[in-house]
Amino acid sequence: ISSALTHVDNSESVLLQFWILHESRLNRCLALRRFEQRFKEIQSSFTQLYNDIIQLPDLNTSLHLFECCRTDNSNTREEIDQTLIQVDDLSERAQTMISHATLLANEGLGLIMEQQKQKSMAYGIDSIEPKCQELNEMKKKLTEQVDEKRNNLQLLRTYIDKLELINDWCTRGKDMLAMHPIHLSNDKAIRSLSELEHFLGDLSTINLDELQHSLTPEPLRVRF
Template sequence: NLQLILVLRPTGLFHRALSDIAFKFNRDEFKMKVPIIMLGSVSELQGYIDKTQLTEDLGGTLDYCHNRWLSRRTAIEGFAQKVKQTAQILQSFGTELAETELPNDVQSTSSLLAIHTEKKDKMKEDIRLAVEQGDDILGSITEPITENPEYKLNQDQLDNQTTVERLLAQLHETESAFDEFWIKHQQKLEQCLHLRNFEQNFREVKAALDIVSERLSAFTDVGNSCSHVEHILKDLANFEEKSCETVAKARMLASEGDAFIQSNHYAVDSIIPKCSELHHLCDAFTTEMERRRNVLNKSLELHGLLEKSMKWCDEGIYLLASQPVDKCQSQDGAESALQEIEKFLDTGAGNKIKELNKVYREYAHILNEDLKVL
């Protein structure tokens, strides 16, 4: 964009002479595609360049300090390099996160999440320091306006302000992109940790369910008396109470898995069958527990009926055996004995087992050979 070269001759006689000689001997070096104009005074320079763009030593009004300019340019270039390095580091870290394989156990997943979070926090701190650095530079550029609201920044200051603001905007955009990526990565790691915990708990809960289901299957005895059945029912109730915690844990874990499914967990294909299995095992255990309780209650009912009938039969045998033989030798005595027997038979209406075929059908699942004989 070079359009014109302005050369201001030195004001001193000696320096002017030296510059003329140097210009004559090096004329070929100054042969360029743009014109060169030799100026004899500062006032001529002001004819080409506005005073606001000239420093005070050239008759202008530009507030310029070379040390300050050099320090500021160094700071801006350093900040630009910092922004570039930060973007590169974040990109490398993002690639590392994206290529990380998810662990297969709780401990490794938890450790990986902690390591990545620690690295992320360090990155965020580096970004914070970089932003702070940029804000400090921007503050030093606009400091004259802060001190004097009527102050007008010169072009160089405006360019510096624009550069720093652009770098800060770039830094914020980089940070926002990283934050968005980190949220997704963190969510994935947390979901992985939830999955590994769920899988570990599933193995433990399923093993516990298998144990209680196996123990429940051992309750096959239907009892051989009312007292025996009552004892078995008591044992079953105690076992059910102890098993409640295992079943409750399984149902809670299934609900936790259902919640993962509802939240669109990335591993729903793995979670769904496990939840289905837990629901099935819990329902099967509850159903079997209820079935065995019903069987024992039926057994208790049947034994109660049998014992009541057998007691009535024993009382009848005792009644017959207790009748005096000489009592039946007279008509009155025989009629009296017969009345006692008929009266006793009337009390057996509620103790008599009727329709044995119906009894067999109703209690078929608990009748063993001994009970059938009875």
């Protein structure tokens, strides 16, 4: 019996030493598996969200709609406004995904630092590092795509509004010229000149400079 008890004690001591030696390794392995599982989930969400964003009407599609409905800009405005609402909704989803991706990337860096600090056998560092880089790329691509969609649609909305203002301005100018005969008395000529100067000043209030910026997409850029 004494020999058996001694054997049990020795076995317990060996098992305890084994557990102390391997517990941290098992925990790191488990943390790596959880990291990889969360990465796959975020990667899948990113793919779906990114596809949803790029499938929204782009600038050329919206511009084509505008050209087809030039006589009634309200349809184009409504289309743009609806798309902007969709962009805002997708932007909120993107921000949520970006937050999750940031947390996971930080978690991955934490796993790497922990293993480097303990100077123990590396578990999946060669797998964690590229995944952290990919998470950062996902965040960048989502942000750029959402910003580009929103910016282009807002510029197109501005383009349509300003084009309508310019058309109205040109119509007013045409009517103004038709109303004034060629030969006028001095008083009428002075009054007509004043009206013309006021009319020309109205053009500056339309502020076409917004559509001349180098960052404005080529189809919407105004040149003089």
